[in-house]
Amino acid sequence: MTTGTGTAAIAKDLAPNGTLRASINLGNPVLAQGTPAAPAGITVDLAREIGARLKLPVELLCFDAARKSYEAMAEGRADICFLAVEPAREAEVAFTAPYVVIEGVYAVPRDSDLTTVADVDRPGVRIGVKRGSAYDLFLSRTLRHASVVRGEEGVEVFRTEGLEVAAGIRQPMTEFVTRHPELRLIEDRFTQIRQAVGTTTTRRPETVRFLRDLVEELKTNGFVTDALRRAHQSQTLVAPPA
Numbered sequence: 001m002t003t004g005t006g007t008a009a010i011a012k013d014l015a016p017n018g019t020l021r022a023s024i025n026l027g028n029p030v031l032a033q034g035t036p037a038a039p040a041g042i043t044v045d046l047a048r049e050i051g052a053r054l055k056l057p058v059e060l061l062c063f064d065a066a067r068k069s070y071e072a073m074a075e076g077r078a079d080i081c082f083l084a085v086e087p088a089r090e091a092e093v094a095f096t097a098p099y100v101v102i103e104g105v106y107a108v109p110r111d112s113d114l115t116t117v118a119d120v121d122r123p124g125v126r127i128g129v130k131r132g133s134a135y136d137l138f139l140s141r142t143l144r145h146a147s148v149v150r151g152e153e154g155v156e157v158f159r160t161e162g163l164e165v166a167a168g169i170r171q172p173m174t175e176f177v178t179r180h181p182e183l184r185l186i187e188d189r190f191t192q193i194r195q196a197v198g199t200t201t202t203r204r205p206e207t208v209r210f211l212r213d214l215v216e217e218l219k220t221n222g223f224v225t226d227a228l229r230r231a232h233q234s235q236t237l238v239a240p241p242a
Contacts (some may be wrong), residue, residue, distance in 0.1 A: 006206065011054040013207045014199060015079050020056040022047035023069040023078035027130070029173050030102050031082060031195060031232055036062035042100065042227040043082040049223065050080065053214060065152075066131025073200060080211075084134030085194045087141070091106065094201045094208045096215040097242035098194035099224050100201040103170040104135040107155070107177055112164065117190045120165055121146045127165040128158030134193045135167050169193070171233070194239065216242055 014020065024043050026032050031075045039062050051058035061078050072078040074092045085095045106127070108114050120127065125146040129136040130153055138147050146165070151157025156178055160164035166173070167199035168198070177183045197211050218224050225235045 003088075007054060007210075010207045010210045011056050014054065015056050018056070019059050020051045020054065020080065021059045021061055021078045022050075023072045024060050024062045025064075025066050025082065026071040026170065026238050027064050027065045027133075030100070030169060030237070032062075033231060041231045042224065042233070045223075045227040045230075046082065046099065046218070047080065049218065050197075050211070050214065065130065065132060066134060068140070068157040070132070073198070076200075079199060081198045082195065083198055084137075085196050086137045087136055088137050089198070091200060093198040094203060095196040095198045096212045098196045098239040099215050099219060100195045100228070100237040101239045102193045102195060102237060104138065104167060104191040104193055105170045105173050105189055107158070107168070107173055107183050108164065108168045108186060110182055110184045112184075114165065115186065115187050117186060118203035120186070120190070125165060126161075127167050128154040128156070128161070128163045129153045129167045135169075135191060138191045138193075139167060212242070222239040 008156040024032050024039055030122060031043045032039055039060055044060060048058050061072055061115055066083055069081050070083055070089060075083040083089060106120055114120055121143050123145045126149050127139060127146055128149050128151060131150040136150060149161060149163055154168050155166045177185050197215055219238060224238050228235050228237060
């Protein structure tokens with residue numbers, strides 16, 4: 001257990017200006033909902049709990065994309081972030097284990113001959129993705145034949161450019177396909193997206209260990225489950241113990 005003196009040192013290291021600045025990605029509706037003026041969701045709850053444990057006020061910095069949330073922390077405008085664990089980010093970000101795991105899935109036109117995840121990675125297939133998202137990073141490093149087309153939203157660039165495939169997170173993609181019956185999901189996931197708490201790699205080892213231990217505690221004591229329930233998200237998303 002971290003002592004009072006230890007907690008004070010961690011608070012000073014993590015939030016040297018005296019306020020914990022948390023970067024929130026409103027572009028992922030599983031993790032955050034609402035508006036910049038009134039954000040809600042599991043990442044907001046986690047940010048406030050971290051602040052409470054360290055006796056720090058919390059400032060929520062809201063963005064509409066993961067890449068902007070990442071940039072805010074990498075550039076020193078935020079102290080913590082809530083991002084998917086990806087090799088391209090780990091040079092700058094010290095991650096905890098994931099607190100939730102979500103799935104990346106594909107949507108295709110209903111009459112498409114693409115029926116499995118493996119079918120998608122073939123020459124001539126273009127996949128619309130949200131620029132800088134976890135699944136953009138994943139597909140960019142793993143696809144062998146298909147190509148990635150980036151836009152502000154994956155489904156938007158998929159539709160405006162007449163692409164063969166759209167990639168995204170299962171929950172909003174399912175809702176999108178429901179509203180557009182001319183499309184269908186490829187049901188199998190193409191990746192698991194491990195959402196974790198992060199801070200810069202320049203923090204002290206004790207600070208990173210505090211965040212990692214706290215995330216494990218909040219997974220096991222029901223905090224993460226309760227936060228998902230309040231946000232009307234599936235409680236099956238809770239990540240297993242590290």
